[in-house]
Amino acid sequence: MVTHTEARHGPAGGGWVGLARYGRRHATQLATIAVGLVIWLIFVAGAPRTFLSPNIYQAFMSTTPFFALVALPLTMVVIAGEIDLSFPAVMSLGTGAFSFTLLYTNSLILASAACALAGILAGLVNGAIVAGLGIPSLVATIGTQFFWRGVVLVGTGGSGVSLVPTRGTAFYSAMVGRVGGAVPAQMLWTVFAALLMALLLNRHRFGAHVYLIGDNIESARLMGINVRQRKTALFVLMAVAAAFAGLIASLEVTYYWPTLGDGYLLTTIASVFLGGTSVFGGTGTIAGTLVACFIIGAINAGVVAIGLTGFWTQLIYGLIIVSSVTLQTVLSRRLT
Amino acid sequence: MTRPGAPPAGRDARKQREPDAVDAPDLLRLTGISKTFGEVQALQGVDFRVGRNEIVGVLGDNGAGKSTLIKIITGYHRPDRGGEIVIDGRRVADLTVARARALGIETVYQEKALADKQSLWRNIFMGRELVTALGLLDLGRMRRETRRLMSEEMGFTSAAVTPDTAVRTMSGGERQGVAIVRALYFQARLIILDEPTMGLSVSETQKALDFVRGIKRAGKACIFIDHNVFHVYPVADRIVVLDRGRVAGEFRKAGVTLEELTRRLQQVAQTGSLDGTPAAQG
Numbered sequence: 001m002v003t004h005t006e007a008r009h010g011p012a013g014g015g016w017v018g019l020a021r022y023g024r025r026h027a028t029q030l031a032t033i034a035v036g037l038v039i040w041l042i043f044v045a046g047a048p049r050t051f052l053s054p055n056i057y058q059a060f061m062s063t064t065p066f067f068a069l070v071a072l073p074l075t076m077v078v079i080a081g082e083i084d085l086s087f088p089a090v091m092s093l094g095t096g097a098f099s100f101t102l103l104y105t106n107s108l109i110l111a112s113a114a115c116a117l118a119g120i121l122a123g124l125v126n127g128a129i130v131a132g133l134g135i136p137s138l139v140a141t142i143g144t145q146f147f148w149r150g151v152v153l154v155g156t157g158g159s160g161v162s163l164v165p166t167r168g169t170a171f172y173s174a175m176v177g178r179v180g181g182a183v184p185a186q187m188l189w190t191v192f193a194a195l196l197m198a199l200l201l202n203r204h205r206f207g208a209h210v211y212l213i214g215d216n217i218e219s220a221r222l223m224g225i226n227v228r229q230r231k232t233a234l235f236v237l238m239a240v241a242a243a244f245a246g247l248i249a250s251l252e253v254t255y256y257w258p259t260l261g262d263g264y265l266l267t268t269i270a271s272v273f274l275g276g277t278s279v280f281g282g283t284g285t286i287a288g289t290l291v292a293c294f295i296i297g298a299i300n301a302g303v304v305a306i307g308l309t310g311f312w313t314q315l316i317y318g319l320i321i322v323s324s325v326t327l328q329t330v331l332s333r334r335l336t
Numbered sequence: 337m338t339r340p341g342a343p344p345a346g347r348d349a350r351k352q353r354e355p356d357a358v359d360a361p362d363l364l365r366l367t368g369i370s371k372t373f374g375e376v377q378a379l380q381g382v383d384f385r386v387g388r389n390e391i392v393g394v395l396g397d398n399g400a401g402k403s404t405l406i407k408i409i410t411g412y413h414r415p416d417r418g419g420e421i422v423i424d425g426r427r428v429a430d431l432t433v434a435r436a437r438a439l440g441i442e443t444v445y446q447e448k449a450l451a452d453k454q455s456l457w458r459n460i461f462m463g464r465e466l467v468t469a470l471g472l473l474d475l476g477r478m479r480r481e482t483r484r485l486m487s488e489e490m491g492f493t494s495a496a497v498t499p500d501t502a503v504r505t506m507s508g509g510e511r512q513g514v515a516i517v518r519a520l521y522f523q524a525r526l527i528i529l530d531e532p533t534m535g536l537s538v539s540e541t542q543k544a545l546d547f548v549r550g551i552k553r554a555g556k557a558c559i560f561i562d563h564n565v566f567h568v569y570p571v572a573d574r575i576v577v578l579d580r581g582r583v584a585g586e587f588r589k590a591g592v593t594l595e596e597l598t599r600r601l602q603q604v605a606q607t608g609s610l611d612g613t614p615a616a617q618g
Contacts, residue, residue: 025500225463
């Protein structure tokens with residue numbers, strides 16, 4: 001979006017120069033999309049019957065949102081030069097709060113409020129430790145990850161809660177129903193979240209400050225940006241999104257497991273980096289992360305569909321992540 | 337930081353200072369400002385003032401407290417209790433960066449204050465982004481303003497540099513230009529230059545000094561921090577010498593020659609005070 005205006009106002013005019021400049025600026029994102037296309041073509045060639053029917057895409061749209069909803073705000077956290085490793089536990093904490101509140105009060109409204117509050121609380125704790133006390137987020141969120149998981153396990157005694165009573169409610173349809181009988185509602189939530197995050201990141205002062213904090217935190221402070229407040233807001237946003245994603249994942253299977261979130265940690269983080277966000281902070285896009293989430297989400301099903309065993313999945317994850325991150329780095333070094 | 341056995345020379349020097357004949361309240365007046373970092377006392381009871389349309393040069397070696405002083409004036413550091421900051425005759429108890437900027441105090445930091453990977457326009461409007469009525473960023477206006485500033489103020493003519501160019505691709509002089517224009521754009525009344533000539537070529541240094549003269553002509557005030565007396569002397573109205581966290585002395589340019597000032601500075605470096613000679617004040 002940014003570059004369209006740029007090309008129009010650019011002294012050299014649009015055309016090839018504008019296109020080249022667009023390519024340079026978005027090299028990493030274009031590389032991600034290219035990788036995604038190549039993988040898709042391999043899958044289509046390897047298992048045309050599966051990959052040319054809508055069913056497989058319906059499956060992607062139903063399961064990818066579980067971690068895409070978290071990867072989107074995590075992108076902003078990483079752009080700001082921080083990381084949040086506590087989200088798997090927060091997914092479980094938020095959904096646990098939802099499930100038990102529902103169990104005892106039978107009120108979807110109270111349960112949803114409990115879920116949101118749990119997310120806000122977890123985010124505020126991370127924010128206070130990282131932004132307030134200045135403890136590196138890598139360490140702080142490893143700690144809170146264990147802590148919240150422990151809270152959940154102690155609180156539930158390790159047993160889950162059935163969410164079957166939500167079935168048939170408007171709430172259930174709105175969260176994980178099939179819109180028009182085909183598109184999973186969580187996919188629409190993901191698109192909505194992506195648009196909201198992109199708006200926040202590219203069209204709001206909040207996002208402008210996120211980029212500046214990640215690029216040069218000292219200069220951001222000198223220029224009067226309230227770094228503490230911005231970082232705290234990022235962690236709250238992140239934790240609320242995690243609680244929401246946990247809820248979606250649990251409603252899809254109508255059961256809440258206290259171990260919810262386990263297994264999402266590395267795939268989610270991988271999606272952010274695969275999407276071209278720099279580990280050093282200061283650069284990254286929402287669109288890149290969204291595409292990367294669907295690449296990661298497609299690999300598992302794709303590997304099985306083209307006739308390999310599920311054991312291949314991780315090997316191929318590794319290959320794709322390493323090769324595309326290498327490609328991105330080489331490209332951005334050459335082009336800028 | 338304090339040297340045992342040394343007489344409190346800075347304090348005596350301050351008492352002898354000639355009063356300045358300025359009628360209107362000073363733009364900025366600091367009284368008894370101290371700042372301690374852990375066990376290090378970076379500033380000790382510093383008095384400092386800037387008149388309207390006055391160019392004040394601040395000289396001092398590394399560790400003299402120059403940076404701490406300006407970071408207090410810009411609201412980045414909170415001074416220790418007991419001192420007083422008065423802007424426009426009004427006491428400001430809780431000075432923050434945002435408050436200082438709102439009061440018209442702008443700082444051109446060494447080039448470290450730019451966000452390298454970000455575009456020119458993001459750097460110009462850092463912390464003060466323009467927004468539309470809806471509260472969203474006004475990208476079009478920020479890009480247009482940046483383009484105008486580039487051609488009118490920074491003298492960028494190359495077609496390769498656009499408002500969307502990342503500042504890491506620019507030269508030291510160009511980056512200095514970005515930092516200066518950023519300060520000027522927002523109607524500053526007091527512009528603080530933190531070692532603006534550091535790392536610049538001879539011609540770029542001249543440009544920076546011309547810029548200080550431009551501030552004087554525009555009727556604004558300036559604090560010009562440097563450790564090179566040959567850069568400060570030609571453009572300053574008054575020169576304040578900091579040494580080890582204290583004001584070691586100050587000179588009106590009219591009362592001291594460059595040779596005399598240079599000799600005195602060497603004396604400060606050796607003894608920590610200007611009082612080694614009978615004629616202590618210029």
